[in-house]
Amino acid sequence: xxxxxxxxxxxxxxxxxxxxxxxxxxxxxxxxxxxxxxxxxxxxxxxxxxxxxxxxxxxxxxxxxxxxxxxxxxxxxxxxxxxxxxxxxxxxxxxxxxxxxxxxxxxxxxxxxxxxxxxxxxxxxxxxxxxxxxxxxxxxxxxxxxxxxxxxxxxxxxxxxxxxxxxxxxxxxxxxxxxxxxxxxxxxxxxxxxxxxxxxxxxxxxxxxxxxxxxxxxxxxxxxxxxxxxxxxxxxxxxxxxxxxxxxxxxxxxxxxxxxxxxxxxxxxxxxxxxxxxxxxxxxxxxxxxxxxxxxxxxxxxxxxxxxxxxxxxxxxxxxxxxxxxxxxxxxxxxxxxxxxxxxxxxxxxxxxxxxxxxxxxxxxxxxxxxxxxxxxxxxxxxxxxxxxxxxxxxxxxxxxxxxxxxxxxxxxxxxxxxxxxxxxxxxxxxxxxxxxxxxxxxxxxxxxxxxxxxxxxxxxxxxxxxxxxxxxxxxxxxxxxxxxxxxxxxxxxxxx
Amino acid sequence: xxxxxxxxxxxxxxxxxxxxxxxxxxxxxxxxxxxxxxxxxxxxxxxxxxxxxxxxxxxxxxxxxxxxxxxxxxxxxxxxxxxxxxxxxxxxxxxxxxxxxxxxxxxxxxxxxxxxxxxxxxxxxxxxxxxxxxxxxxxxxxxxxxxxxxxxxxxxxxxxxxxxxxxxxxxxxxxxxxxxxxxxxxxxxxxxxxxxxxxxxxxxxxxxxxxxxxxxxxxxxxxxxxxxxxxxxxxxxxxxxxxxxxxxxxxxxxxxxxxxxxxxxxxxxxxxxxxxxxxxxxxxxxxxxxxxxxxxxxxxxxxxxxxxxxxxxxxxxxxxxxxxxxxxxxxxxxxxxxxxxxxxxxxxxxxxxxxxxxxxxxxxxxxxxxxxxxxxxxxxxxxxxxxxxxxxxxxxxxxxxxxxxxxxxxxxx
Numbered sequence: 001x002x003x004x005x006x007x008x009x010x011x012x013x014x015x016x017x018x019x020x021x022x023x024x025x026x027x028x029x030x031x032x033x034x035x036x037x038x039x040x041x042x043x044x045x046x047x048x049x050x051x052x053x054x055x056x057x058x059x060x061x062x063x064x065x066x067x068x069x070x071x072x073x074x075x076x077x078x079x080x081x082x083x084x085x086x087x088x089x090x091x092x093x094x095x096x097x098x099x100x101x102x103x104x105x106x107x108x109x110x111x112x113x114x115x116x117x118x119x120x121x122x123x124x125x126x127x128x129x130x131x132x133x134x135x136x137x138x139x140x141x142x143x144x145x146x147x148x149x150x151x152x153x154x155x156x157x158x159x160x161x162x163x164x165x166x167x168x169x170x171x172x173x174x175x176x177x178x179x180x181x182x183x184x185x186x187x188x189x190x191x192x193x194x195x196x197x198x199x200x201x202x203x204x205x206x207x208x209x210x211x212x213x214x215x216x217x218x219x220x221x222x223x224x225x226x227x228x229x230x231x232x233x234x235x236x237x238x239x240x241x242x243x244x245x246x247x248x249x250x251x252x253x254x255x256x257x258x259x260x261x262x263x264x265x266x267x268x269x270x271x272x273x274x275x276x277x278x279x280x281x282x283x284x285x286x287x288x289x290x291x292x293x294x295x296x297x298x299x300x301x302x303x304x305x306x307x308x309x310x311x312x313x314x315x316x317x318x319x320x321x322x323x324x325x326x327x328x329x330x331x332x333x334x335x336x337x338x339x340x341x342x343x344x345x346x347x348x349x350x351x352x353x354x355x356x357x358x359x360x361x362x363x364x365x366x367x368x369x370x371x372x373x374x375x376x377x378x379x380x381x382x383x384x385x386x387x388x389x390x391x392x393x394x395x396x397x398x399x400x401x402x403x404x405x406x407x408x409x410x411x412x413x414x415x416x417x418x419x420x421x422x423x424x425x426x427x428x429x430x431x432x433x434x435x436x437x438x439x440x441x442x443x444x445x446x447x448x449x450x451x452x453x454x455x456x457x458x459x460x461x462x463x464x465x466x467x468x469x470x471x472x473x474x475x476x477x478x479x480x481x482x483x484x485x486x487x488x489x490x491x492x493x494x495x496x497x
Numbered sequence: 498x499x500x501x502x503x504x505x506x507x508x509x510x511x512x513x514x515x516x517x518x519x520x521x522x523x524x525x526x527x528x529x530x531x532x533x534x535x536x537x538x539x540x541x542x543x544x545x546x547x548x549x550x551x552x553x554x555x556x557x558x559x560x561x562x563x564x565x566x567x568x569x570x571x572x573x574x575x576x577x578x579x580x581x582x583x584x585x586x587x588x589x590x591x592x593x594x595x596x597x598x599x600x601x602x603x604x605x606x607x608x609x610x611x612x613x614x615x616x617x618x619x620x621x622x623x624x625x626x627x628x629x630x631x632x633x634x635x636x637x638x639x640x641x642x643x644x645x646x647x648x649x650x651x652x653x654x655x656x657x658x659x660x661x662x663x664x665x666x667x668x669x670x671x672x673x674x675x676x677x678x679x680x681x682x683x684x685x686x687x688x689x690x691x692x693x694x695x696x697x698x699x700x701x702x703x704x705x706x707x708x709x710x711x712x713x714x715x716x717x718x719x720x721x722x723x724x725x726x727x728x729x730x731x732x733x734x735x736x737x738x739x740x741x742x743x744x745x746x747x748x749x750x751x752x753x754x755x756x757x758x759x760x761x762x763x764x765x766x767x768x769x770x771x772x773x774x775x776x777x778x779x780x781x782x783x784x785x786x787x788x789x790x791x792x793x794x795x796x797x798x799x800x801x802x803x804x805x806x807x808x809x810x811x812x813x814x815x816x817x818x819x820x821x822x823x824x825x826x827x828x829x830x831x832x833x834x835x836x837x838x839x840x841x842x843x844x845x846x847x848x849x850x851x852x853x854x855x856x857x858x859x860x861x862x863x864x865x866x867x868x869x870x871x872x873x874x875x876x877x878x879x880x881x882x883x884x885x886x887x888x889x890x891x892x893x894x895x896x897x898x899x900x901x902x903x904x905x906x907x908x909x910x
Binding site: 114115116117118119139160161163167168171172174175184188189190191192194195196197198199200201202203204205206207209210211227228229230250251253254255256257258295296298299302303355356357358359384387388389422423424425426427428429430431435439442443444446447448449450451453454455456457458469480482483484 | 517518556557558559560561581613617618621622624625634635636637638639640641642644645646647648649650651652653654655656657658660661662666677678679681701704705706707708709745746748749752753756803804805806807808828831832856857858860875876878879881882883885886888889890891892893895896904
């Protein structure tokens with residue numbers, strides 16, 4: 001493990017048996033897991049290179065239990081790591097040796113479907129896809145669709161502000177969530193927002209979303225649901241140059257068209273995906289775009305024509321247009337299976353997640369190619385081209401000594417490059433532990449201090465998910481100090497009126 | 498009272514630091530077009546950021562624009578309009594309602610107030626379109642929030658807090674916003690003569706349809722006694738109108754308008770208003786022209802009520818009946834503008850009790866000073882949420898230097 005986690009609190013570890021007994025009093029039966037064998041599935045999340053057994057796993061079933069567990073931990077100075085389905089790709093749910101792992105997996109009930117207000121009220125352990133399935137009979141769906149949507153929980157989506165291929169048009173989690181019930185580390189239960197389209201006061205829901213389990217534990221969520229578009233069709237367009245594909249993306253948007261999804265794959269990704277799912281991808285192109293248009297047929301048919309014309313103008317060499325739902329899904333099958341497909345051609349891979357300004361794509365890909373040569377590791381690129389979110393998959397073999405470190409260094413260089421090009425470290429996977437130590441590449445100490453002050457407003461003791469997101473932890477008292485520049489003349493040389 | 502006209506972002510830092518040292522709270526002002534919103538502030542000096550008025554960069558193909566916080570909203574809107582783009586959240590022009598000079602208002606004020614227009618039901622609010630910001634906190638430190646790309650989850654999303662914070666957390670100096678292409682065409686269906694509850698049902702049916710409705714408003718007949726302009730020109734006075742907007746490429750907007758009209762047959766036959774005439778209608782809804790400061794109801798206090806959309810019609814109808822006031826519905830019933838007859842508390846006690854019962858909230862957006870001293874302008878929150886919000890505020894501005902007292906009456910001491 002190359003990343004330093006907060007030091008374990010030996011006094012807590014010494015009390016482990018007593019703590020487990022106390023927790024059993026709060027969550028009876030099978031809700032407290034303490035044997036090494038049974039805790040095994042909780043050792044890591046989707047970032048499987050990092051593993052750590054927790055002190056104990058607690059799986060509460062009610063908000064009251066969550067509240068009591070958190071209060072107990074708060075009163076006893078015990079760290080807590082919240083966990084949904086454990087699909088995070090950034091290590092957000094990585095346990096700590098001296099922490100309670102608080103799993104929300106038993107919160108599996110959809111509490112209310114309200115078609116009139118177009119919302120679903122759900123418990124956090126419900127999967128992303130299950131929400132869409134529960135409202136499908138009435139033609140509705142929940143728009144954000146991370147590729148892990150069969151497994152990932154809506155609570156985890158809140159923690160990570162998850163995206164997906166459709167977020168260019170329909171937004172990320174934060175744009176589709178209206179309210180929640182949240183339990184603070186003190187055990188206090190608060191309701192933020194609800195079915196109203198906008199919340200009163202500061203946008204606390206907005207700050208909770210994407211906070212990676214550092215601010216509180218969400219026990220109920222109200223999400224917006226939308227009517228499914230009448231139809232969707234996709235184009236699969238191949239280009240001899242990555243630059244031409246990038247230009248095509250810019251021109252589509254420049255023409256005022258916002259596709260439901262717009263994805264790019266480079267040659268290694270195309271080949272890996274085609275070998276895996278046989279979607280009929282052209283193998284002689286450098287870049288492949290999958291562009292999906294959704295809406296009424298009359299609109300989709302017209303936009304397909306416009307996009308096809310733009311693509312031809314940008315020098316596309318192949319263009320297929322789906323004429324059935326089966327074919328549309330086939331186009332997507334390769335893209336959706338890109339990660340496992342790459343998993344077949346390489347013993348291990350590391351999935352990166354930077355965002356760049358769309359226009360900087362050719363520069364970013366050129367830089368990634370140079371880095372690939374420098375590190376001697378292969379890379380396949382899949383790219384949410386519409387919103388500039390790049391997913392380079394770095395190929396390596398963990399069994400070769402030093403290769404994982406090399407892959408991580410390569411990944412860090414890619415993310416630094418994203419920041420240099422005007423982008424950010426993570427578009428949808430979160431910071432977690434994976435990008436934690438890169439935060440100073442994007443944010444100054446002042447920026448990070450302000451973010452940590454906000455953490456202090458929710459969790460002054462720093463007990464919730466410590467070691468994630470922030471490379472350096474400061475005491476809240478220290479962060480809260482205002483430096484008074486005494487002797488400074490009030491507004492020395494400003495014009496006054 | 499001093500007015501400090503800052504020249505650049507560094508001046509903002511210097512001014513806030515000096516204010517901390519001398520414990521003199523600052524009122525942050527752009528054009529001052531929304532100064533009448535909120536409580537009277539306990540501030541000793543005005544920090545005028547209107548000189549921070551440059552557009553830093555505008556990249557239409559990236560769908561983003563970066564500008565200084567004091568940039569005039571009107572100028573920025575015409576700039577992005579020249580590239581056939583817009584702020585999809587449809588920011589309100591508050592000058593009509595508040596009676597300030599037309600065309601005034603800055604980007605910073607637009608974000609700080611966070612008042613989105615009719616398209617919010619489809620495109621989200623200011624908070625959904627603010628991608629990044631540079632701001633000076635009440636620590637006197639310039640910090641960065643968010644980024645300059647549309648997809649970003651790096652660190653806490655501080656931008657969400659800045660939007661709608663009425664200048665109480667930090668002084669924004671530069672912001673990056675998402676822009677979106679303007680629709681090629683728009684069509685508005687007009688249903689006539691529905692009462693508020695029936696109109697609410699019609700809007701609910703429309704918003705639950707697959708036709709991608711981007712505006713759903715209802716103007717009851719009583720509100721027309723005061724209406725001129727686009728809304729007034731819709732038809733015989735004294736008849737309620739329910740408006741449903743469809744935007745997109747021309748064939749699609751026309752097709753969906755026809756489909757929606759068929760779906761809404763049970764609510765009556767719909768008239769069709771197209772493009773420029775349709776846009777004028779929605780501007781009037783957005784800016785609440787029936788309650789204009791210069792109109793017959795100009796002296797009445799105006800509430801902005803947000804509630805679960807399907808509850809709006811019954812709530813608004815009862816409120817109007819019991820107070821003798823007038824209401825207008827937007828967001829399919831989720832936003833209600835209420836102009837109520839003048840009274841010492843602007844009917845706050847009754848209104849707040851009712852609105853809390855339907856899980857909504859209400860802001861007293863327009864009222865005389867004396868009324869704003871007597872009631873909470875912003876909706877009181879439950880104790881736990883209010884305490885958390887105060888801790889959040891404190892984490893940005895522990896000395897309470899910025900816009901002290903604007904949000905809560907109790908903050909003035």
